Amino acid sequence: MNGILLTIALAVIATAPAWVWNPYHLHTLIMAGIFAVLALSLNLLLGYTGQLSLGHAAFFGIGAYATGLLTVKLEWSPWLGLLAAIVLPAAAGFVIGRLALKLRGAYFVLLTISFAGCVSLVSVNWMELTNGPLGIPGLPPVEIPLPGLPTLSLRAKSAYYYLVLAAVAVSYLVCLGLIRSRVGRALVALRENETLASSVGIDSTHYLVLAAVISAAMAGFGGGLYAHYTRFVSPEVFLFSYTVTMVIMVVAGGKGTLAGPIVGAVLFTVLPEALRALTSWQWQMLLYGALLVAVLFFMPEGIVPALRAAGPAVRRRGRPS
């Protein structure tokens, strides 16, 4: 039963561009995919290490600027740009991780906010490099060169949808592999009881920094995807509201689960768009805040764990068999 449902769901997702004919709806689905990558990334830290990063927009933005600058100013291929959008944020994640993960709780949160604030100020003020508030327009579209055939451009929304879908799948598999490995067990052990975990020989700094690096790389990848989708990068990518949206998606969807962030990302991109006809953007953000509070009060584990507990049929971790 579960398997059938999941197969149907996957089939619907895989064929979406065929029956979602409204380009705006397709745009919403692409954004949901990009946010799913971001939410999975934040979840790795918040859900599996228990450390809340409020600076995740920084990695998202560094990824977007990395590929923006390299493909526009140095005319690199977008694929190399996307690779840089993974590598550079990962490097930043390593440095910040080494520094910030000496701290826990509120101190860690404040350090990550400060880091994001600094990066954002640099993007506005370093005119020579980033073009300041004007941003970098004209990013090249992603293309797939086919041997013997014309180049396949992913400029169309329906084509980009599949790139984003593949990115979500890869991010999911990376997280799944990580969680099921020795690293994932070490992270959960550290989250549950750091003193105890250290006493059996788990090196907390090593594992937490590793999680931070992978998380930053994924967030940067999301930024790169976003940059090549909108084909414009400006300091707007460092907006705190990106971080807030990620946090809400993870907390509401269910932190510490793999399905939770994806459910949260889809829900919180599609729902606001559906509500857009009724409410303005300010109302949306107000509702986001209220919803975050409400979820913490009434569903502190998030939607996915609550559903799992509610229906025994859903509890079985269903995969197509």
Next chain:
Amino acid sequence: MDQLLQHLLNGLLLGATYSLLGIGLTLVFGLMNVVNFAHGEFYTLGAYAAFAALTLASVGFFLAIPLAIAAGALAGAVCERCLLRPLRGQSIDTVMLVMIGVWIAMQNAELLGWGGVAKSVPTPFPTQPVVLGPASVAPLRIFVFVVSGALILGAHLLLARTKLGRAMRATFQDRETAALMGVSIERIHTVTFAFGAGLAAAAGALLGPVFLLYPSMGDLASLKAFSVVILGGLGNFAGAALGGLVLGVAEELGAGYVSSGYRDAVGFLVIVAVLLLRPSGLFARAERVG
């Protein structure tokens, strides 16, 4: 040299309001163990409340400030009573996330209510600066400095000398013993949070006329408050008061001699540097570490 004196003077004037912001936050953290990310929103609320009192209810400037403080304290009391009391005993992280939710909701409620256009607050002070030797200063800034100082002193006296202050300190040192001595624990929690929110609103009402009012002004205020609190050490009252002055002067010097575009980076750098090098704050005594 004259320029340096002017920067130092500006820094001190600005720093006093940072101190006022910081002590409210540090009290709520030190006494209640709540990381109040909505602190800047109470600051914004205070600024808009003063603006509303001046322009809509057309009360005088000097009455608008106490009204704004009262509005902030009331909002703080409601927030504590409805959101924090049910969460008593929950982990500090849950409470932190709830306060982040409050922050987002309050900020966007202000955006809805007042619109995104910046507003300026009229004041009865002349704009002609007062010349003090080589430096000069606007009369409004002197007023803000004096009132901030008085409020900080008042908060200190309230905590150190009054029965209420003693009950606050006792409650947060040892809840049960304080309750046995007849202190109403729940009321003390509400009063403490309202007190912190009121101080933030006071800072907003005072700084609003100096700068401009806009709905996201609280973000920067929160950041400054956190910088100040971290400089002074979380929960350290005197540290926060001093930390505000240090941050104010550091910012003025940074903006004056390095680059005004990076003025707000000073606060970020202060947070990073202090947390990494001296996490218990600049002014902590040895036994407070930890």
